[in-house]
Amino acid sequence: xxxxxxxxxxxxxxxxxxxxxxxxxxxxxxxxxxxxxxxxxxxxxxxxxxxxxxxxxxxxxxxxxxxxxxxxxxxxxxxxxxxxxxxxxxxxxxxxxxxxxxxxx
Amino acid sequence: xxxxxxxxxxxxxxxxxxxxxxxxxxxxxxxxxxxxxxxxxxxxxxxxxxxxxxxxxxxxxxxxxxxxxxxxxxxxxxxxxxxxxxxxxxxxxxxxxxxxxxxxxxxxxxxxxxxxxxxxxxxxxxxxxxxxxxxxxxxxxxxxxxxxxxxxxxxxxxxxxxxxxxxxxxxxxxxxxxxxxxxxxxxxxxxxxxxxxxxxxxxxxxxxxxxxxxxxxxxxxxxxxxxxxxxxxxxxxxxxxxxxxxxxxxxxxxxxxxxxxxxxxxxxxxxxxxxxxxxxxxxxxxxxxxxxxxxxxxxxxxxxxxxxxxxxxxxxxxxxxxxxxxxxxxxxxxxxxxxxxxxxxxxxxxxxxxxxxxxxxxxxxxxxxxxxxxxxxxxxxxxxxxxxxxxxxxxxxxxxxxxxxxxxxxxxxxxxxxxxxxxxxxxxxxxxxxxxxxxxxxxxxxxxxxxxxxxxxxxxxxxxxxxxxxxxxxxxxxxxxxxxxxxxxxxxxxxxxxxxxxxxxxxxxxxxxxxxxxxxxxxxxx
Numbered sequence: 001x002x003x004x005x006x007x008x009x010x011x012x013x014x015x016x017x018x019x020x021x022x023x024x025x026x027x028x029x030x031x032x033x034x035x036x037x038x039x040x041x042x043x044x045x046x047x048x049x050x051x052x053x054x055x056x057x058x059x060x061x062x063x064x065x066x067x068x069x070x071x072x073x074x075x076x077x078x079x080x081x082x083x084x085x086x087x088x089x090x091x092x093x094x095x096x097x098x099x100x101x102x103x104x105x
Numbered sequence: 106x107x108x109x110x111x112x113x114x115x116x117x118x119x120x121x122x123x124x125x126x127x128x129x130x131x132x133x134x135x136x137x138x139x140x141x142x143x144x145x146x147x148x149x150x151x152x153x154x155x156x157x158x159x160x161x162x163x164x165x166x167x168x169x170x171x172x173x174x175x176x177x178x179x180x181x182x183x184x185x186x187x188x189x190x191x192x193x194x195x196x197x198x199x200x201x202x203x204x205x206x207x208x209x210x211x212x213x214x215x216x217x218x219x220x221x222x223x224x225x226x227x228x229x230x231x232x233x234x235x236x237x238x239x240x241x242x243x244x245x246x247x248x249x250x251x252x253x254x255x256x257x258x259x260x261x262x263x264x265x266x267x268x269x270x271x272x273x274x275x276x277x278x279x280x281x282x283x284x285x286x287x288x289x290x291x292x293x294x295x296x297x298x299x300x301x302x303x304x305x306x307x308x309x310x311x312x313x314x315x316x317x318x319x320x321x322x323x324x325x326x327x328x329x330x331x332x333x334x335x336x337x338x339x340x341x342x343x344x345x346x347x348x349x350x351x352x353x354x355x356x357x358x359x360x361x362x363x364x365x366x367x368x369x370x371x372x373x374x375x376x377x378x379x380x381x382x383x384x385x386x387x388x389x390x391x392x393x394x395x396x397x398x399x400x401x402x403x404x405x406x407x408x409x410x411x412x413x414x415x416x417x418x419x420x421x422x423x424x425x426x427x428x429x430x431x432x433x434x435x436x437x438x439x440x441x442x443x444x445x446x447x448x449x450x451x452x453x454x455x456x457x458x459x460x461x462x463x464x465x466x467x468x469x470x471x472x473x474x475x476x477x478x479x480x481x482x483x484x485x486x487x488x489x490x491x492x493x494x495x496x497x498x499x500x501x502x503x504x505x506x507x508x509x510x511x512x513x514x515x516x517x518x519x520x521x522x523x524x525x526x527x528x529x530x531x532x533x534x535x536x537x538x539x540x541x542x543x544x545x546x547x548x549x550x551x552x553x554x555x556x557x558x559x560x561x562x563x564x565x566x567x568x569x570x571x572x573x574x575x576x577x578x579x580x581x582x583x584x585x586x587x588x589x590x591x592x593x594x595x596x597x598x599x600x601x602x603x604x605x606x607x608x609x610x611x612x613x614x615x616x617x618x619x620x621x622x623x624x625x626x627x628x629x630x631x
Contacts, residue, residue: 027258035318036318036320036321039318039321039325040320040321040324040325043321043324043325044325046434046436048434048436049434050325050326050327052433052434052436052437053325053326054314054315054318054321054322054325054326055311055314055315055436055437055440056434056435056436056437056439056440057321057325057436058311058314058317058318058321059311059436059439059440061318061321062254062257062307062310062311063307065254066254066257066258066261069119069123069254069258070116070119070258070261070262073115073116073118073119074112074115074116074119096324
């Protein structure tokens with residue numbers, strides 16, 4: 001796949017630019033999906049009144065979001081950047097889905 | 106080992122670009138946000154006509170009386186009562202025509218000269234700018250939150266890039282030329298207040314969670330027609346009973362009922378910490394009630410439902426049972442602490458000054474970071490002689506527009522406050538227009554002049570704009586020199602701060618021209 005952004009500073013090929021754009025999307029959009037999936041999963045696991053549940057479950061989600069952004073630009077290529085964010089997001093979404101039966105507090 | 110190296114260089118790349126992309130927005134957020142720590146003080150300075158402070162009960166009465174005149178038909182009234190920091194008495198009412206929109210009026214009490222306080226946004230302007238950026242709702246808030254996220258990421262990647270924290274602290278090579286002093290200054294400002302920056306960017310996201318996480322909320326909070334249990338949330342509204350019976354005369358809350366409530370409030374709460382906010386809801390229905398909220402105790406945590414309230418029936422004027430405060434989870438408490446730390450309402454004057462200083466350092470950190478980008482790019486352009494000049498030119502001009510242009514515009518806002526006649530119609534909007542015009546002129550200037558001249562001229566302009574403000578104030582606010590010995594502390598501090606700002610910008614202009622003179626080779630550095 002594409003080269004690492006810092007290694008190919010001078011290579012302004014179209015491919016390189018697409019790879020950077022892809023990483024940026026993984027960080028922003030993928031990271032947001034991950035944070036949302038995490039919030040829903042944690043929110044369903046915690047039994048909290050509905051005024052408090054989103055605000056509480058989102059507290060660690062923002063740290064995860066930042067972590068996803070760091071990963072997106074550290075991963076050795078753009079595909080790995082997406083996988084490293086998408087897979088945990090899918091797992092969390094599954095967990096959230098499994099917890100759906102829990103009656104909302 | 107090689108993984109480690111590549112991790113650091115990836116983080117350097119991320120730090121550079123996440124910092125640059127929203128750097129100017131972040132700089133503006135830091136400048137206006139740190140200014141907003143003194144929101145009531147700025148409002149007080151910008152309304153020299155206001156009285157010192159009326160007793161809370163008298164202010165409440167005045168607000169109530171004005172609402173009776175101006176909005177007898179409205180279902181919902183709010184009175185914001187002055188406290189020891191704010192002299193502002195403001196009333197809000199739901200517009201009976203549009204149903205949802207709130208209108209407001211400043212009914213601050215006139216001072217000695219008995220002149221009506223001038224209309225101004227005051228410190229509220231900086232506060233609103235800080236998170237709304239003068240953009241249409243909600244885009245300003247989204248942009249500000251994106252900037253907070255980028256800053257958080259830039260901080261994390263910056264920490265990884267510079268692990269030698271304590272060494273960096275003592276590494277300020279001011280005498281050396283090139284980008285070394287800029288890099289050192291960037292690192293010193295970053296490291297000195299790092300916990301503050303981490304707190305401030307993270308808490309910004311925490312504060313806006315409800316706006317940022319609509320999808321999660323949709324999944325977590327079932328959308329069934331639940332009875333409104335959003336107790337105490339600011340501006341949360343109880344469901345209006347649309348099919349309510351014909352309005353009962355008593356339920357509009359008469360002045361004698363209001364007096365009864367006030368008497369109870371004065372008996373229950375001390376005069377030092379009394380009523381801050383009065384909310385009257387369901388006017389004209391049998392459910393009419395008035396809720397008095399007490400001025401908050403100094404606490405790090407900022408949770409709306411933590412506030413002490415007294416609720417009264419609008420029909421009888423007698424107290425109603427207070428709803429038991431909802432039990433709050435650990436998460437809500439943690440969020441409250443971050444919320445409170447961000448706003449720093451708990452801080453006394455000294456601590457607030459420290460927060461202000463750290464905010465200023467944040468602006469300096471962002472500003473030096475932006476300048477560093479142009480210095481690095483310039484070095485690379487000289488080496489390779491290839492393209493990239495457009496980006497370099499754009500960034501260096503935007504840097505000037507933000508770093509010196511914004512402070513000049515802020516000073517312009519204060520000039521407008523003193524120069525626009527106090528009785529001028531629509532003067533609050535005119536002040537904002539002046540701010541925008543001054544900033545626009547600064548931007549044009551930054552793009553029109555060679556960078557090295559633009560920096561110096563704007564630094565001089567900022568020095569003049571702030572340094573001359575006390576004089577403008579003296580000539581326009583109806584103050585005479587001989588009243589100075591009796592001037593309030595607030596006025597003295599404010600004037601001193603303006604002079605200090607002027608001196609700092611002047612020093613910057615002096616340094617920059619000295620450097621220019623020494624570097625006989627004019628390369629348009631910066």
